[in-house]
Amino acid sequence: MDLANSIMAEQGVATTMIRAADLDVPPGVHPDMTEHGWATAGWSKVQEQVMAADILVIGRPTRPGTAGRLEGSSTVTPHLVYFADPMCSWCWGFAPTLARLRETFGADLPVRLIMGGLRPGVASAMTDAAKHEVRTHWEHVRDASGQPFDFGFFDRQSFVYDTDPAARAVVAMRRSDPEAALDFFTRVQKAFYADGRDVTSAAVLGDVAAEAGADREGFLADLASDAVTEETWRDYATSQRTGVRGFPTLAVGPNADGAHVWVTQGYQPAETLLGPLQAWLRASRVPA
16 A cells, blocks of 8 residues: 555655544444444545545455454364354355355364344334345345345335344354354344344244254243343454454464464355465464
């Protein structure tokens, strides 16, 4: 980016550098997240500046960045860490990629699932404008990934897009059966996106859990517990402190220094990720 700045300066072009890391940008996909339950909206403060620019240069690291030492990842065994939300459409698009990675690496790279918190605690119903925006995202995900969507969702009236109940459901399953958490996460995704079920409803989530083989009443009791709520919000906090700004995000580690590195911060097909992960895994097995 410094090189781009110097080239612009030589041509007499005034520049301003904006770093996302310097902004307080909450998780989410809307331009102003204060309209969706968050206290801050770092992106909205610079959006006009970005839109008014004659030239926009977007930079990113040329090699995987370091996620640092992730909270709760004390194991030295190689593993993936998946930051996601069951009501994130791009995470639904990423489901086949994740399935391919699990099939390819198996026990060599087990997956730790952390709830990212897309729109937890939202209380207001979706407006027509919000429905239009979300539908556009769904269409993009469908076209990129081939995943099915039930667009009848947008005929619903007064739907509150609160992602917290579905995330708590995944955490409840993770607490009772850690090995089943990822498969249950996918079940909740499919129920919402492909089957058109309301996964903000505890009753529906109980049904999905029962279909996965869980005791429905016991699951619903866990879902409503303070312990599950607190653990879910700890997940959200871990996601934010780690610097996750969108979903899906995948990290792998630990390196020799105990740190994790980003694999992807956004949707990617499996073919894009298999090679880098295979290379990282080979390198991690080389004796120091």
